[in-house]
Structures are given as C-alpha cells and as structure tokens.
Amino acid sequence: MTVLSVLRTAAGPARLAITHNSQQVAKMSDHRAMNIIPSRFQWNKFKDMLHLYFVGAAIPLLAGIGITNMMVGPATLSEIPEGYVPREDEYYKSPITRFLVRNFTRNEQMEYEKKMQYIWETEHKRQLRLIEKRVKKLMAERGDYKAWYYTPHIARKYQRIVRKETEELMERRPAA
C-alpha cells in the first residue's frame, strides 16, 4: 500500500499537467510543443489512397473513355459490301476495342489457319512414325532385311580360330 501511495504522489505533477495544460505534456526544453492528439494515420492514409485511385486511375480512364465516345463514337452496324474483305478491327463496335485489336491482338483467321497447319503437320509425322513402327516390327519378325536386328559376321577366319581354341580348351578341362 505504501508503494501505491508513493506512486500517487510521484505522478501528481504529470496528472496536473494533463488536465490543465494539454499543450505541453512532455517536458521539453525547446519552444516547440508536441501536441498529443488521437492518431489521424488511418484517415490520412484513406485520403491518400482515395486520391491515388481516383486521380491516378479512375478519372483518367473515365475521361479517356468519355472523350473517345464523344469525339469518335461507336460504329454503326452495316452490311459487308460486295467483294470487300473487312480489316480485323472492323468487326468490332467500340473504338477502344478496335484500337486494341488493330495494335495488340492476333488475327483470328491467321490463328485458325495456323492451327490447321499444325494439325496437318503433326498428323503427317504421326503417319510416318506409324509406318516406321510397322516396318521395324516386320523386320523383327521375319529377319529378312539388313536394316535392324542384323549383326554382320565379319572376319570369319578369326571366328574359326577362336572357336577351335575354345573347343580344345573345353576338352582339356577336368570333367566338372
């Protein structure tokens, strides 16, 4: 209990400073005062982010879209004239989409035909490989062609010598 009463007397001047003089609580030597107020960090951060997302993103984009729609405007749907092949971007209505299609997108017809070419090429390779497989299988079965599964017999005289010596060696061995 004495500890608490000691603390009470020690905190006296500070408590008085908080209640009567909220300007200068921290006892600093400089003339400037540190105002102790509730934190405004979240509010300031919110304003900062709101400003960024509006001024940096939303307002430029909306302004751009609004200006294109007012200056250039969407296209009108019409029949394809006889003998005319429209450009890729003439198949879309909005000028922004047309810009993107003109500059950044792949040509749909080109990609379709590339895909067909790829299918044809892989099918060609597949057929050739099937034929190879069949030929190899037949050569293995019949053994009548020199390409696969053929070990050529070269230097027959050395084979004969080795065979004769091996036979003599086997005869001289003790019967196991």
Add this chain to the structure above:
Amino acid sequence: MNWARPCTVFWFPERVVVPNRKEYPWYHRSYNRVPTIDQCYTDDPVCFFEANEQWIRDRQVDREIVNILRQRWRDCAFYEGVDAPVKCVELQKISEDAETNFFIKYGDLSAYANVKDCYMKQKHRMLWERRHGPVGTGMKTEQ
C-alpha cells in the same frame, strides 16, 4: 424518341455530340461453309477440325434461335397474364417444337461434345428407329 421539350439526358448527345462525329461501319463476321463431318474422311483431322468449328457455330446459332422463340412466348404470356394458356398457344407450340428439335439434335451430349459425338448420336437414333419404330413409341421386345 420524340421529345417535345429538350430533355438534358438526351438533348446533349443528340444535338451536340452526334452531329460532330463521323459515322463509320462495323460488320458481323461471315464464315464460309466448309464440308460437314459426313463429308470428311476418317483419317483427315483437318477436315474434322473445320467441321467441328462449324458445328460449334451452328450450335450457338441454334441456341439463340431457341432462346428467341422462347422469349417470344414468354413476352406474350407476360403481356396476357391470366389469358396466356388461351392466347399464346401458337407461340407456345412453336417454342416447344423448337426445343424438342434442339434436344433431338444436341441434347444429352456432354459439355465436351464434338461434332463426331453428335453425328454418332444421329446414327444411333436412326438405327434405333429402324429397329423399333419412331422415337416415342417404345422398344419392341423379342418375339
């Protein structure tokens, strides 16, 4: 829209913005007809690919057709309200016929169906009809 007095929402676009714009066209893509799956050889994957793409486009067109016919019936029913079963009978019949035909052609194929599945479905249906009679009359048992 025939506005007697200038209404701000429409006056500005109609009178100020639109006359200052140039009109320019856009088109719908037109696809050439390619051989269908029944005209392709079995070992021709390029022909199959093109037939498949065409079948996908045709299926989308058929879906839109069924949707439009159904929407007509629904609009009539919404307008007539209680009298719908009497007054919208023709539209109902047209819509239901379209749905039936769509189901005959594309129904019960999986989400990953291709044109060959659809073709085989037609073939099996014709076989079944040859053996058992028209669809809807029941299977014939062994006599």
